[in-house]
Amino acid sequence: MSQQNIILGYWAFPLRGQPIRYIFELAQYPYQQTNYTFEGAKDWFEKDKKELGLDFPNLPYLIQGDFKITESQNIVNFALDVTKQHHLLGAGLIRFKIDNIRFLCDELIAKTFLASTKSGEDKKAEISSSVVPKFKSLQTAIGNKKYLFENKLTLADVYAYTAINALKHLLSDEYKQFAQTFDPFMKNFEEIPLIKAYHNSNRYPKFG
Numbered sequence: 001m002s003q004q005n006i007i008l009g010y011w012a013f014p015l016r017g018q019p020i021r022y023i024f025e026l027a028q029y030p031y032q033q034t035n036y037t038f039e040g041a042k043d044w045f046e047k048d049k050k051e052l053g054l055d056f057p058n059l060p061y062l063i064q065g066d067f068k069i070t071e072s073q074n075i076v077n078f079a080l081d082v083t084k085q086h087h088l089l090g091a092g093l094i095r096f097k098i099d100n101i102r103f104l105c106d107e108l109i110a111k112t113f114l115a116s117t118k119s120g121e122d123k124k125a126e127i128s129s130s131v132v133p134k135f136k137s138l139q140t141a142i143g144n145k146k147y148l149f150e151n152k153l154t155l156a157d158v159y160a161y162t163a164i165n166a167l168k169h170l171l172s173d174e175y176k177q178f179a180q181t182f183d184p185f186m187k188n189f190e191e192i193p194l195i196k197a198y199h200n201s202n203r204y205p206k207f208g
């Protein structure tokens, strides 16, 4: 692999592409960002989507010289490789339990965002059918644990935090019923020194 700079392209929000940012940050691995705003969405749709030379144009994307990939889970795998953080995947059968939460939360992040864009009965239906039941399962899995598996940080925590943070900011009324479980879980993640420094930096594209 060439030593050219890594460029990560995604929306300027901590949604589906956010776990990739956490992986680079947890390793203090240098990466550049192209963060697209919703107001400036045409920079993506009308320009970069057509001009960057991506085989399968989408957000997130990762470019390193001539190496260009999309699909968020593919980029997560690349980021784990390049930062040598395979331990975040776990070992043995736990790997599959971790991935269970990883893929559930990936979908949940998208569903939470989708529900937040709706209104009235549509919004209520989306929340009660697709969002709340999955957060209830996540709440049971978290219980009063600091980390989901083996008392240490894994990709499951990174994804769970990203999904819960999306719920808290995009559907704040729905968050309330989970706060007793999710508040301490979020606080624990936010107190990891590298995460704390990142969240306080201008590299973190926070909500609002």
Ligand SMILES: N[C@@H](CCC(=O)N[C@@H](CS)C(=O)NCC(=O)O)C(=O)O
Residues within 6 Å of the ligand: 015, 016, 017, 049, 057, 058, 059, 060, 070, 071, 072, 073
């Ligand atoms: N399967 C794809 C889905 C990507 C996707 O849906 N991207 C959304 C944001 S999360 C988007 O806005 N894509 C830009 C586009 O469709 O051009 C992945 O996991 O990366």
